[in-house]
Amino acid sequence: MMRMEVTFRRKVLAILLCVGLVGCASSEPEPKEFDGSLYAGKPVDSLTNEEPPKTEMEAITRGDTALGNKNYDLALYEYLRSLSFPDATHQNKTLYTVGRIHSAKGNFPLAEKAFMKALEFDENDVKSLEELGMLYTKQGLTPEGRTYFFRAINADQVRLNNPDLLTSHSEVTEETLKNLPYDSNSPYRSYMGLGILSDVDNNNDIAKRYYERALEINPNSTQAMINLGYSHYMSGNYYLAQRITNRALKREPDNEKALNNLALIYIALGDNRQALNIFKRNMTTPEALNNVGYFLLIRGKADEAIPFFQQAIDKNPSYYKVANENLERALSEVRLDKVEPIETTKS
Template identity: 85%
Template sequence: MEVNFKKASLAILICVGLIGCASSEPEPVEFDNSLYSGKPVDSLTSQEPPKSEMEAITRGDTALSTKNYDLALYEYLRSLSFSDSTHQNQTLYTVGRIHSAKGNLPLAEKSYMKALEFNANDVKSLEELGLLYTKQGLTPEGKVYFFRAINADQVRLDNPDILTGYSEITEDTLKKLRYDSESPFRSYMGLGILSDVDKNYDIAKRYYERALEINPNSIQATVNLGYSHYMSGSYYLAQRITNRALKRDSNNEKALNNLALIYIALGDNRQALNIFKRHMSTPEALNNVGYFLMLRGKADEAIPYFQQAIDQNPSYYKVANENLERALSEVRLSKIEPVEKNDS
């Protein structure tokens, strides 16, 4: 009996030891399928499962550096399943960025929203949601998230003058907002674009100026600032600012188009034509000059440009023919004198 007792005790000890060994093995790491879209996960990697959040993130970073987006998504999502994870909001932001790059906007939105569950003041995710909604034409939602990103940035910078609502920021309010090189300049620029659309050019300029204070190298903000000055009639200032952008990027099409429009506004149509010809064919450039002259109420000046565009390429440039007919019609209408009504 004593021998049997010793054997049983030994068996129990061995069993306990085996259980102890088994419990020290890393738990299988799963990932959230609802945030994944790509190749079948079984085909992505043959490596052993990651043993920690940081190992999974490091694997994701490596895959991302080689543009293996599906594997990067898989590894980042696996990092979220560890019970001791601490980088969820940053990881989910990166997951959202990958989905955005792949054109999967619903999953990008879902990822950013999930990131906000871990950190409601995640400036980057808030800004990305603003950009995502704005690009889809959901401007009210986009504006709200741009404001929220700016507000979250004020929290980061310990500014008590945070925005109390999501109405339009005034110039005085904007002056009170703190910023540094990490502030969400694309949110300020996005609000500038939305203000331009609403024809609020003065506040749009302030947004672009703040964006440039945060990121002085932003060509897009410089181009947009020049455009706001053009739209408000400050043509010479718009010209200087737009040329500043072209010094940094001489082939920037938006800057070139804006500069051509500025020259048309200044009455220098020949120079406008030369600017357009820097990035389009001669018939297209001639048609563009004519079109923008017509928009400015100068249909008579536009007609020769449409005729030259047609002469340059009569078979291809159908649009120039249509614009010519419109210009001729406007000229004819302008010569019709209003009928005076007899007093009765």
């Protein structure tokens, strides 16, 4: 009888122990259902046959692997799955990466949504603020772009414990920029973006300061060098523009924008043949001839432009009508220049 009672107690204990273990397992945080509002790509059922990730970090690691293999849809899926865990702690960085993927794929609405969600976890996320600035600027939304570039720089100042934040675009001076602290992690693309917007507004002097700060942060930025050179060109500092643009071309000899800018600089310096040779490095001879003619024309040198348009047409009689139209415009301007002004009759 005693033996039967012991056996019964052992069975009850085993059942209780089993129930206890199941209870412990069920108390672990279960992932929420996958939220597809930030996903765009192949059907998720076709992406992977693996067992679902058990933790946020496992999902992120899978996403990193997929991203490294350029499997962007799978990377998106895994990153978004990592957000479904109730104990997730890396949402800000994950959403930033999701935004970058959407931006690279040209899906600006989802990129914007991801960056905005990232800011919900960290309002001073410099990278997401900078990406939003670039995103809006690319779409021609310059006021919004400028706002987010400023926010990125201010967030960086918070990181660097500087209480003096930028308040408005109109109040920024060369001295203001000079006094802003920075390090290698500062958002150089935000400074560069504000430089571009300043150049568009014909504020070339402040634009140069923005580009110079971008280069102080990232001396290897070819784009910042090209922009700085072009800003000097716009200000009429042609020899300095030439030196800076040549520095950019030493880094990237085939950079189309740098080559075009250098050709413009040579036209401004009066060396049209050298400009033609540079244009010919990334376009056909008729196109290069037309380009030299066009830029001479807009500089008010219609008489010098005419031979280049004529050569462009001679090189390729079927050349697109732009060269012929430019030739007619140049000839018209030359004729107008030869017309003597009409004297008005004084009463």
